[in-house]
Amino acid sequence: MPLHFSACTFGYRRRQRIIHDFDCELPPGRTVVLGPNGAGKSTMLGLAASSLRPRSGSVSYQGMATTDRRTLHAYRRRVAWMPQQLAAVPGLTAREQVTYVGWLKGMSRADAWEQSLRALQQVELGERADVKIGRLSGGQQRRVGVAQALVHGAEVLLLDEPTAGMDPRQRTVLHQILGSLPGTVHVVLSTHDTADLEAVYDNVLVVLDGEIRFQGPVGEFLSHADSAAVPGRQADSAYHALTERDRAWAS
Numbered sequence: 001m002p003l004h005f006s007a008c009t010f011g012y013r014r015r016q017r018i019i020h021d022f023d024c025e026l027p028p029g030r031t032v033v034l035g036p037n038g039a040g041k042s043t044m045l046g047l048a049a050s051s052l053r054p055r056s057g058s059v060s061y062q063g064m065a066t067t068d069r070r071t072l073h074a075y076r077r078r079v080a081w082m083p084q085q086l087a088a089v090p091g092l093t094a095r096e097q098v099t100y101v102g103w104l105k106g107m108s109r110a111d112a113w114e115q116s117l118r119a120l121q122q123v124e125l126g127e128r129a130d131v132k133i134g135r136l137s138g139g140q141q142r143r144v145g146v147a148q149a150l151v152h153g154a155e156v157l158l159l160d161e162p163t164a165g166m167d168p169r170q171r172t173v174l175h176q177i178l179g180s181l182p183g184t185v186h187v188v189l190s191t192h193d194t195a196d197l198e199a200v201y202d203n204v205l206v207v208l209d210g211e212i213r214f215q216g217p218v219g220e221f222l223s224h225a226d227s228a229a230v231p232g233r234q235a236d237s238a239y240h241a242l243t244e245r246d247r248a249w250a251s
């Protein structure tokens with residue numbers, strides 16, 4: 001069963017509505033979440049990570065709702081979340097940090113220690129595994145965040161702008177990692193980067209002002225592009241068509 005948002009509404013304060021009546025099923029495969037700054041992408045991922053609690057409606061995976069205390073532990077074991085800011089324990093090395101997250105997700109210490117190196121090698125940080133997180137660059141810290149999300153073999157990977165601050169090679173490495181995951185894994189990744197969209201993702205979700213503006217396969221998303229869009233710019237064109245048309249009419 002997919003990751004399911006059912007009539008989900010959320011606000012950080014009373015009466016505030018950041019997410020409105022979100023209703024969607026995110027199938028296995030790679031879903032990219034697009035939308036302007038402040039659209040609600042991180043909030044949506046926070047809800048899926050069970051870090052935020054819907055005000056009404058629900059978020060569930062395999063029939064387990066994030067609001068059900070009886071299944072919350074099992075839900076969290078299946079889901080990995082890379083938030084925009086890496087929440088690192090001060091003083092830990094990259095490998096210790098990734099091991100710690102693996103252990104929190106239910107791995108044995110020995111397993112987590114072993115798998116942490118594998119995950120760091122996947123993001124090409126194997127040689128920096130023993131460096132303290134505070135001494136890594138911003139882009140390297142984001143890669144530690146990706147390694148944390150990969151360490152325990154989660155069924156659902158929630159990645160909040162993982163490519164922000166990554167150099168082009170590391171973006172390619174991340175795309176290769178996403179491509180190598182089993183087809184049963186649900187990847188939900190937010191980004192402002194529409195390059196290579198067709199090659200990397202299966203589905204697109206466009207969020208605007210806390211509402212779902214579009215959900216569907218990449219091909220259907222690209223069909224919204226201006227017919228005059230030059231090759232390589234179709235994703236940009238489709239994104240603008242879906243996020244700006246109503247604003248232009250309203251002004």
Ligand SMILES: Nc1ncnc2c1ncn2[C@@H]1O[C@H](COP(=O)(O)OP(=O)(O)OP(=O)(O)O)[C@@H](O)[C@H]1O
Nearest residue numbers: 012013018035036037038039040041042043044161
């Ligand atoms: N902790 C918070 N407390 C109060 N308001 C918040 C909080 N986090 C986000 N918001 C507000 O919720 C709205 C949606 O923010 P969110 O971070 O989900 O957007 P986003 O689409 O991820 O944006 P970006 O592309 O800039 O990362 C914004 O108006 C933001 O100001």
